[in-house]
Amino acid sequence: MSFRTLFMMCLSLIVAIGPVQAERLKDIARVQGVRDNQIVGYGLVVGLPGTGETSNFTEQSFRTMLSNFGITLPSGQRPKIKNVAAVAVHATMPAFVKPGQKIDITVSSVGSAESLRGGTLLQTFLKGVDGKVYAMAQGNLSVSGFSVSGQDGSKVIQDTPTVGRIPGGAIVEREIASPFAQGDYLTFNLDDADFSTAKRVSDAINDLVGPSTAMAMDAASIRVLAPRDVSQRVAFLSLLQEVTVEPADTSARVVVNARTGTIVIGKNVTLLPAAITHGGLTVTIAETQQVSQANPFAQGGETVTTNNSVIDVNQEDARMFLFNPGTTLDDLVRAVNAIGVGPSDVMAILEALKQAGALRGELIII
Numbered sequence: 315m316s317f318r319t320l321f322m323m324c325l326s327l328i329v330a331i332g333p334v335q336a337e338r339l340k341d342i343a344r345v346q347g348v349r350d351n352q353i354v355g356y357g358l359v360v361g362l363p364g365t366g367e368t369s370n371f372t373e374q375s376f377r378t379m380l381s382n383f384g385i386t387l388p389s390g391q392r393p394k395i396k397n398v399a400a401v402a403v404h405a406t407m408p409a410f411v412k413p414g415q416k417i418d419i420t421v422s423s424v425g426s427a428e429s430l431r432g433g434t435l436l437q438t439f440l441k442g443v444d445g446k447v448y449a450m451a452q453g454n455l456s457v458s459g460f461s462v463s464g465q466d467g468s469k470v471i472q473d474t475p476t477v478g479r480i481p482g483g484a485i486v487e488r489e490i491a492s493p494f495a496q497g498d499y500l501t502f503n504l505d506d507a508d509f510s511t512a513k514r515v516s517d518a519i520n521d522l523v524g525p526s527t528a529m530a531m532d533a534a535s536i537r538v539l540a541p542r543d544v545s546q547r548v549a550f551l552s553l554l555q556e557v558t559v560e561p562a563d564t565s566a567r568v569v570v571n572a573r574t575g576t577i578v579i580g581k582n583v584t585l586l587p588a589a590i591t592h593g594g595l596t597v598t599i600a601e602t603q604q605v606s607q608a609n610p611f612a613q614g615g616e617t618v619t620t621n622n623s624v625i626d627v628n629q630e631d632a633r634m635f636l637f638n639p640g641t642t643l644d645d646l647v648r649a650v651n652a653i654g655v656g657p658s659d660v661m662a663i664l665e666a667l668k669q670a671g672a673l674r675g676e677l678i679i680i
Contacts, residue, residue, distance in 0.1 A: 405451070570677070
């Protein structure tokens, strides 16, 4: 059997299955209260090969660090610290992480340091939004980018040399309390709010566990009666996360990125009867400069530069195509490809259809 034959058989099977597939509850919803938390700190990176900085806040931080070790610099003396950089350190603490476990951290320069390559982060407190210390960070940085400068002022920069990472660079010191084991209910929050999907999730849970176990609170939340015992609740949740649900179809939507020219059209977008004419107008403007120089023996003559503009306008033949009732996404794509228009022209056509009330779907321009 050839590869082409096998490919066509697989494609036919996919088409037969249909575009909508059942999803696990763990893939479309999150348990309320089980979440990541952000922590951040301010510290110093040392050991840089002359790519650090000398600024007021860096000097202040450097003096504070030395004072913690019992070293005091004279007040009028400015330290030369081109191998030191002030940095912001941030990380994300996953749910249920315990003291003693390690998490990855990201280190970013906050001053004028040229590069953090080769540097070492000194012990840094990482705090939460409540001001409490939740982790301690320290270690050698891994920096992917680099920066090279020449004596003539030229510079070559690849990637971002002022940002680095330390895998497992922070040790958790304090656990973040979670409401997971509190109360009589668990609440699932859908990633994409939809009343139909919320109803299907509650029905699937009730069919598995029993009636009146789950209830859809709104388009995004499903409340589930859960055991109070922590071990039983964990087992119960592991069972619920494997429940399969067929999400409802998304609303008809067209998303247009005006900056990149990217257009995404949902499968449920349809058109009412409409006729569109498309004509291309091309305007080309060319600027040239001419130099008028005075005669060699002229008295008081000046050399002047004049601009010469050439404008060319080209009007292409206008084209018209008709959309019949019930036109689908496939028909729209075929029509757009037939007239050979670009992304900007397609955006103009979609906006015109929306204004005329012929586009059945939400038009979003980002």
